[in-house]
Amino acid sequence: MPAKDIYHDSCKQALIKDGWHISHDPYNLKIGKKDLFIDLAGEKLITAEKGTQKIAVEIKSFVSPSEIRDLEVALGQYILYQNVLNRIDPERILYLAIRDASFLKIFDQEVGQILLENQVLKLFTFNPSLEIITRWID
Amino acid sequence: MPAKDIYHDSCKQALIKDGWHISHDPYNLKIGKKDLFIDLAGEKLITAEKGTQKIAVEIKSFVSPSEIRDLEVALGQYILYQNVLNRIDPERILYLAIRDASFLKIFDQEVGQILLENQVLKLFTFNPSLEIITRWID
Numbered sequence: 001m002p003a004k005d006i007y008h009d010s011c012k013q014a015l016i017k018d019g020w021h022i023s024h025d026p027y028n029l030k031i032g033k034k035d036l037f038i039d040l041a042g043e044k045l046i047t048a049e050k051g052t053q054k055i056a057v058e059i060k061s062f063v064s065p066s067e068i069r070d071l072e073v074a075l076g077q078y079i080l081y082q083n084v085l086n087r088i089d090p091e092r093i094l095y096l097a098i099r100d101a102s103f104l105k106i107f108d109q110e111v112g113q114i115l116l117e118n119q120v121l122k123l124f125t126f127n128p129s130l131e132i133i134t135r136w137i138d
Numbered sequence: 139m140p141a142k143d144i145y146h147d148s149c150k151q152a153l154i155k156d157g158w159h160i161s162h163d164p165y166n167l168k169i170g171k172k173d174l175f176i177d178l179a180g181e182k183l184i185t186a187e188k189g190t191q192k193i194a195v196e197i198k199s200f201v202s203p204s205e206i207r208d209l210e211v212a213l214g215q216y217i218l219y220q221n222v223l224n225r226i227d228p229e230r231i232l233y234l235a236i237r238d239a240s241f242l243k244i245f246d247q248e249v250g251q252i253l254l255e256n257q258v259l260k261l262f263t264f265n266p267s268l269e270i271i272t273r274w275i276d
Contacts, residue, residue, distance in 0.1 A: 073214055083258060115218070
């Protein structure tokens with residue numbers, strides 16, 4: 001099982017404050033002989049009609065010297081997990097969770113904007129000190 | 139500029155034997171303030187009518203102890219480069235280049251098969267001793 005991201009607990013608290021029930025920590029995906037571990041999975045009752053929304057969350061701290069390298073690793077995990085999740089648990093939506101500061105460093109720049117415009121990934125940002133979610137990008 | 143993959147030269151020779159003219163080694167993509175470097179770019183005249191096919195090639199050796207980690211890193215680079223390439227040089231098709239042995243380790247297993255079935259990436263395999271391309275997967 002991989003080591004927890006340093007912002008794991010503050011991100012988890014932010015989700016709980018936002019009304020999510022954390023159902024898995026971590027969330028284990030078995031695929032063939034391989035085990036994949038996504039950091040968290042959670043559920044939230046949206047409305048009685050719409051039912052329960054299910055998410056999986058991969059938390060990334062973006063603290064290495066190379067933002068591009070951090071982005072590549074985060075993106076690779078996201079795409080792999082998303083494809084496996086679509087097969088095993090297709091109702092669950094995968095989000096990348098990053099701090100506000102990481103969002104500004106990567107996704108406010110052209111290289112990150114291209115990924116958001118092309119809807120390559122879904123993400124939310126959180127403030128680790130206040131332990132709150134600050135935006136959702138679908 | 140990143141270090142060359144250990145199979146860079148044998149992959150390049152395999153492409154040349156397959157009739158490709160290597161136009162860039164490496165191929166530099168500028169996006170905003172960031173520089174990305176894809177390992178190779180090449181061109182080949184298909185037929186007089188169809189004109190020239192243009193490719194970019196990212197070579198990955200898959201030699202770390204974790205195949206999943208290698209796959210995540212390769213996939214992250216591929217998706218990032220592909221999205222930037224679509225913006226800057228949309229006629230050029232990106233391929234991941236891996237050895238036959240790496241293909242068997244990853245893409246013959248369920249986790250890799252899902253990626254191929256979902257057409258997440260295009261790749262070719264090569265034999266580094268014989269310096270030949272052994273298959274194209276589009």
